Amino acid sequence: MKENMSPDDTKFCEVLRAARPSPSLPPRFQENVWRRIEEAAAPAKSGSWLDALAALVLRPRFAYATVATLVLTGVFLGTYQGAQTARQDAQARYVAMVAPNPLR
Amino acid sequence: MNRSLVIVLGALALGAAVFAGSYFTAQRASIAYCDNPVDDLSWLRTEFHLSDADMARMRQLHEGYLPQCAKMCALIAAKKAEVQTALGNGTNVTADAEKELTELGELRAQCQAQMLRHFVVVSQAMPPEEGRRYLAEMEKITLGSHEEIEQSMPADHEHGNH
Numbered sequence: 024m025k026e027n028m029s030p031d032d033t034k035f036c037e038v039l040r041a042a043r044p045s046p047s048l049p050p051r052f053q054e055n056v057w058r059r060i061e062e063a064a065a066p067a068k069s070g071s072w073l074d075a076l077a078a079l080v081l082r083p084r085f086a087y088a089t090v091a092t093l094v095l096t097g098v099f100l101g102t103y104q105g106a107q108t109a110r111q112d113a114q115a116r117y118v119a120m121v122a123p124n125p126l127r
Numbered sequence: 128m129n130r131s132l133v134i135v136l137g138a139l140a141l142g143a144a145v146f147a148g149s150y151f152t153a154q155r156a157s158i159a160y161c162d163n164p165v166d167d168l169s170w171l172r173t174e175f176h177l178s179d180a181d182m183a184r185m186r187q188l189h190e191g192y193l194p195q196c197a198k199m200c201a202l203i204a205a206k207k208a209e210v211q212t213a214l215g216n217g218t219n220v221t222a223d224a225e226k227e228l229t230e231l232g233e234l235r236a237q238c239q240a241q242m243l244r245h246f247v248v249v250s251q252a253m254p255p256e257e258g259r260r261y262l263a264e265m266e267k268i269t270l271g272s273h274e275e276i277e278q279s280m281p282a283d284h285e286h287g288n289h
Contacts, residue, residue, distance in 0.1 A: 076135050077135050090142075093142055093145045097150040097153065098153040102154070104150075105155065105160075105161065106157050106158075108154070109157065109161035110173070112162055113163075116164070116167050117167055117171065118269075121196065122265075122269045
């Protein structure tokens with residue numbers, strides 16, 4: 024449609040545009056726009072620490088990291104404790120054979 | 128109930144279950160891997176880092192000692208029965224009962240000495256450093272129970288100057 028415009032129409036549009044100057048943007052306009060976009064994209068903030076904790080718990084990255092930490096700690100402590108128990112049982116069996124309780 | 132509270136409590140319960148599951152599974156696996164309940168001498172091998180040759184010698188010494196130990200146990204059991212008979216149902220410690228108690232004590236002392244001699248022989252069959260450690264550990268285990276009883280007695284006990 025623009026192609027059908029005559030040179031006079033084009034000139035007329037330019038005159039119109041010049042007659043309506045756009046106001047200058049406020050300071051830090053672009054930064055404020057991005058900040059508001061980020062705030063809108065983030066989950067709504069709650070005033071309560073419990074809500075903040077629940078929101079944290081539901082974050083997949085936090086949940087995976089916590090589960091991995093718990094599994095690793097559990098395996099480490101369980102292995103250590105199991106080795107100690109096995110050692111004590113084996114020692115008790117040997118001592119019971121060579122030095123029965125009434126003789127000690 | 129507050130939704131956040133349910134989420135946090137659920138996460139805590141799930142975390143506890145995950146930790147407990149990992150802990151107990153690893154513990155069982157570790158016990159199954161480390162312990163050999165069929166072998167009474169497995170502790171010697173693992174604790175004192177003994178080779179197959181050392182273990183063969185340990186088994187020989189152990190099997191030589193067990194009949195002596197069983198014989199002593201039988202003698203002590205018989206003497207304990209005699210002490211019971213001598214004590215009977217009376218309220219006094221008779222001279223006969225006292226004699227039986229003395230003999231029981233002597234038998235126990237002989238048995239302990241025999242046990243300690245066995246520990247010394249076993250320790251000498253080990254590499255020197257491990258042997259010293261074994262002897263110290265066995266003396267602590269077998270004689271330690273008496274020391275615990277003696278140390279639990281109050282220092283200002285009126286019989287303390289015996």
